[in-house]
Every structure is written in C-alpha cells, then in structure tokens.
Amino acid sequence: MAKVLCGYLQEYFQVALSLYVLGLVITVVVNKVTGAAQPALLYLVPSVLGGTSIYAAVKGNLDTLFAYRDPKSQTEAVEATEDAS
16 A cells, blocks of 8 residues: 555656646746746646646546545554543
C-alpha cells in the first residue's frame, strides 16, 4: 500500500508542479502583453487546482484526490487518541 500511495503522490506532485510552472508562464506572458501588473494567483490557482482536478477526473481518481489525508497527521491523531486513553 505504501509503495502504491507513494507513486500516486509522486504522480500528482509532478502534475501539480508542471501546472504551477505553466501558470507562472501565463502570468509573465499576460504581464508582458498587457503591460499591467496581474496578481499571480489569478493564474496560478486555477491552473494548479483546475488542471490537477481535470487530470484526476480523466484518470478516474477525483474522489481519491479530494478524500486525501496526510498520513503523518493521521498517525499523530491516532497517537494523541491513544495517549488520552
């Protein structure tokens, strides 16, 4: 399970990173073309979240993507519950 999850996370990290770079390129191009300062988040957020969501939907993993929980925080929550008992 850990190897599958690790590969899954690496795949989506690479997709998100690529989309982030694309968003930066779009931001710079729009800034150069219009000559007006544009907030980077106007292009970064939709490119990363939208693109990653579309990628997950095409692969059939949209439910898994939005249901993701950080394994480290889950382990800490279990340990805290056990300590309280």
